[in-house]
Amino acid sequence: MRLSRYFLPVLKESPRDATIVSHQYMLRAGMIKQSSAGIYSWLPLGFKVLKRIEQIVHEEQERAGHIAMLMPTIQSADLWRESGRYDDYGDEMLRITDRNKNDLLYGPTNEELITDIFRSHVSSYKALPLTLYHIQWKFRDERRPRFGVMRGREFYMKDGYTFDLTKEDAMHAYNRHLVSYLRTYERMGLQAIPMRADSGPIGGDDTHEFLVLADTGESEVFYDAAVTDLSFGDRDIDYDDVTQCAEVMEEFTAKYARTDETHDQALFDAIPADRQRTARGIEVGQIFYFGTKYSDAMGATVQGPDGKPTPVHMGSHGIGVSRLLGAIIEASHDDKGIIWPEGVTPFHVGIVNLKQGDADADAACQSLYAAVAALGLEALYDDRDERAGSKFGTMDMIGLPWRITVGPRGLKNGVVELTSRKTGESEEMPPEQAIAKIGEIYRAHGLGSGPSK
Amino acid sequence: MRLSRYFLPVLKESPRDATIVSHQYMLRAGMIKQSSAGIYSWLPLGFKVLKRIEQIVHEEQERAGHIAMLMPTIQSADLWRESGRYDDYGDEMLRITDRNKNDLLYGPTNEELITDIFRSHVSSYKALPLTLYHIQWKFRDERRPRFGVMRGREFYMKDGYTFDLTKEDAMHAYNRHLVSYLRTYERMGLQAIPMRADSGPIGGDDTHEFLVLADTGESEVFYDAAVTDLSFGDRDIDYDDVTQCAEVMEEFTAKYARTDETHDQALFDAIPADRQRTARGIEVGQIFYFGTKYSDAMGATVQGPDGKPTPVHMGSHGIGVSRLLGAIIEASHDDKGIIWPEGVTPFHVGIVNLKQGDADADAACQSLYAAVAALGLEALYDDRDERAGSKFGTMDMIGLPWRITVGPRGLKNGVVELTSRKTGESEEMPPEQAIAKIGEIYRAHGLGSGPSK
Structure with a gap:
């Protein structure tokens, strides 16, 4: 691209309301423009990075055998009433009424919709395991949107959903996601550390968040310094190999690494003192296993090998695609501007x-x-x-x-x-x-x- | 992809509410699933075709020198009040109120937002000509959504906006779009005929629609049979060459071809009788020149070569990306199913x-x-x-x-x-x-x- 023919509105000054460096630099580098609170236009340079990141996510999801699809942004409230989350979700859900007085909402996540697709089309355990994912715009009506694309209201996210016959199979899907996420972040030049986390309104038993260490992170994190020595590198992995995936999970999660939500001071104190670290982290992804929570509520069962209807074990797995631009800049910049890793540079x-x-x-x-x-x-x-x-x-x-x-x-x-x-x-x-x-x-x-x- | 590991829920029967063949086949081929009226999930096969079409649109836009970006789906009502369209747009606009009681809307089109970006960042004629486009989900709250993705409420569209100093420059941008659209549709195996059309709520003087002939088309069209002999082929084109683009425009629009909205019986009767054709057509794109309508209303001026503030001449140019799947199937199928052209096959x-x-x-x-x-x-x-x-x-x-x-x-x-x-x-x-x-x-x-x- 010849710059004389491009649209790159670089700003000399930082707008006053931009308080963290990624927000300042994205504005100054002409990557984004706020259109209303927490909602941004992606100017050409920002859009190019967004596409690079999206492409890496797609490639690594496909490598892991996960299948791309796309669910709409606007959902009917009915499915959310079925799962019981329509009332639970609170003010962050953008509720909409259409011209025919139907209750709609701008999807903040897609467990209900994907469960509905699954129950409509899958009836036998033979179709399992199945992992469907999409990368789509979502909306959470944050009370106080801030930090640019890091805590926006309209944001771009990859969310994947796993369907398995047993908990054991579902845990393999969980481990497989962990492996694919490690690869994904490393290709973007990021070290994202899996940390045991709290499941929040999605619900669930097992969950890890992936955190990038940065002073501006919203979470306080506690970890054994040894976790930062780990890297996935270019090792070859067979995503169907249960043991191989479980070993990676073990390797990357055995050492202490937790957010303040799940922090256990006694365990932390047991780490050798010279390896105890407290820092701040930016959440760039999360994996969940939540069992049959949605399949029970919404009747997503398959006929098992014994001929009996069996509710499927599910998990959901997310990567904050638009947020990653902010996280990468927080992790890679100097006082002159952004320093893009080769994998995502526009x-x-x-x-x-x-x-x-x-x-x-x-x-x-x-x-x-x-x-x-x-x-x-x-x-x-x-x-x-x-x-x-x-x-x-x-x-x-x-x-x-x-x-x-x-x-x-x-x-x-x-x-x-x-x-x-x-x-x-x-x-x-x-x-x-x-x-x-x-x-x-x-x-x-x-x-x-x-x-x- | 091995089918045993894919998600391809082929249906034996057509759902009753699917009345046209593209809708029936998209459901039967496991490409889409309706989630609510006029809103669809794109199952893996449908998503693959959608991406192929999107990719062709991107490639041809970039070839023409147009610059990709991305505007959000949710817009503030304020900009639409400024242009005067907030009240004009009617019930098809999905109006939303957020938790802080701000008026938002799901964008049905983006003239206001792009004009705001332009006026914020461009102040000199030296930055012109400029063409920015995006491919984004849009929403029109149709009273009676039907025909599957052909008249859905949430739909995927490419819309591009041109900014020029003079009407003459703007008409080159208009012609350049016509050329790029001819190439775009032909790569998808479609013949889309440019027809003089009516500008509707976007407003404007010059506008052509691109129509694919098909019995199920929503528009009645009248044309000289000679237009269907035209094809762009693999001719080389310099998109900066004003004369070359104007010649293509002339070649493809000189012969009579109009929708019922602009039909002129006297002109039609002047065509040799054996070449007069009446048929139905599916609209898959439209180009508009609307002069300074939005730049006047919203103060989008640049400093001209004479140092004086000059409102920019604008145009907007759209391709119905999700609708194209339906149009291609309407144009290419038999009684056994879909026949994908090589350019877009999943x-x-x-x-x-x-x-x-x-x-x-x-x-x-x-x-x-x-x-x-x-x-x-x-x-x-x-x-x-x-x-x-x-x-x-x-x-x-x-x-x-x-x-x-x-x-x-x-x-x-x-x-x-x-x-x-x-x-x-x-x-x-x-x-x-x-x-x-x-x-x-x-x-x-x-x-x-x-x-x-």
Whole structure:
């Protein structure tokens, strides 16, 4: 994309009501614009990151064998009356009456709707196990929306629902989700620690939240420092292998890690003192096993191997897709702006032309731009007639991990400059070498193989 | 995808309230499930087609230089009061009050919101031309929702907004959209004819609707038979070339083609009698130029080259993404089910194993399945222990354009059967040849280049 043809309304100042850095930077980098309290438009740069994150979530869900679908945003109140949650849910539910005086609501979650789909179409245990998920906009009418997309009212979420014949099978689904979530967050450059949590209004027995450590987190967390040494890495996993998934679960949850809601001081005190940590965390996902709560209430049974109707064991599993943008920025920024991890960056490389209008510089930039596209990657080419300082400032704020700087002086020596946003280190090299290095960096993240369409 | 692990609830019977074939087949093929009047869940197969269509729309919009973003579903009533449409819009607007007694609404369209974004961020003519678009769920509280996704209440739509300094520039944006829409529909295997139309509540001077001819269409249309001979084909187009775009506009709109709303009998009678046609059509898109209607009302001005504030000329341009599934099925089906055009099919090929459990047949199917994936395409492998007739019936209903049938008898002769859903013709050939042919067919549609991830 050529910046002169893009829509990137970078702001010089932070709006006063933005109190945390991710909210400030998303506004300043021209990623979002508030349209009403807790409701945002995603400007082109923000939308690109949102799509990158959504794509990673889809890929990892499909890898785990989960099936994508899509439920609507507006639901009938009837199903919620059946489950008993219509009255329970409280003021956070956005209740709506249509022109025919029917009670509707903007879905804050989808247990009822998916259970209805299941009971309408599945009658035999032979169709199990089954995991259906969707990524859809949801609405929670927060009393005090704040922190930008971190606690918005309209938010984008992946929620998946598992249906199994037995508790044992359901726990495998639970473990499988934990594994897929570990992979998902790591691909986004995040360490998200599974912590034993409280189930809240969804209900349920077993539940873990995934928390990203950050000073601005809404939860106080207590953990054994050893959990931060764990990483899933690129290990191969067979999602059908019950033992393998259970071992990962054990590895990542055996050590103490809890939010304030489930904190147990005695257990915490038993951790060696030099490993006891208290910090703040941002919740970016949660997995639940809730047994037959909804299948009992709504009659979601299958015929079991014994021919008898058996209520299915269910779980629900969520990732806060729009919220992740805030969490990633909270975890990865400096005082100049955002630092995107390679896996989610909106553009893979920025090209800065130091002297727009200089024939050699323009040609070199154009050729680098084409070379990046030929790698199947996307460049943002700052072709505006602006001072170098302003171009660098924009690139630093929007946080592309790699920048190629092109100027007439360097070109005379046959070199351009490749700069890492994270370390700030620059290296001069011939343009072809810069392209080769960019290709190599992104291949390590599974990105860019052939020409982009 | 292995069918035994998929969620494809094919129905034997059509629900009674489904009166048109696309609605019937979408239900019978397990693509959608109604959750309340005019509101649908997209089951996995339906969701896959929806994503294919969305992807084509994105690709063609980006090709035309339009910039993707995303506006929220819930809007504040304030902006609509500013434009004067809050009261005008009538009962089709879903009006909502939140917990703090603020008036909200579920957006039926986005002129107000995009104009607000524009006026907040753009102050100079130098940022023009600008085209921003999004694909988002919308809601129109239809009095009588019907015909499945063709006239639903919650629907998925691409709407794009153009901002230009002059009417002349805005008309280029209008023509550019017409060109991009012709390409878009043709990639979906549809002939959509641009017809002069009425602007309705959006307001405006120039507007064309794109109509797909089908007996079940809601509009009566009148046209010169010569328009159906036109096709955009794979001609190369420079979207910045004003003349080139205007020529395409002229070519595709010079001949008489109008809906009943704008029909002019005298002009129609002037067409040679043997070319006069009356038919029904399904509206799948519309382009509008409406000048400064919203920029005047909402103060969206830029500083012009003369330094004076100038209201921008605007247009809005829509494609009914979810409705397109219905339109495609209305245009492409037979009495056995759907016939997907290659460009939008949920799976590129179906593999039917005639004797599940037979070691040779199972191995051959597995190997074909892997070979399709290696082409970067997706197969649906019917690996269920079912009769051949039932497997064929399912494949015919869900409408995959190509089917490979594998049985022990054929394998003894080294062949499988490749069948076209459209013509019903089958050909025996070695498995490698079937794969080569599949690869060739889809390459002609720009699909499948390397292994799918």
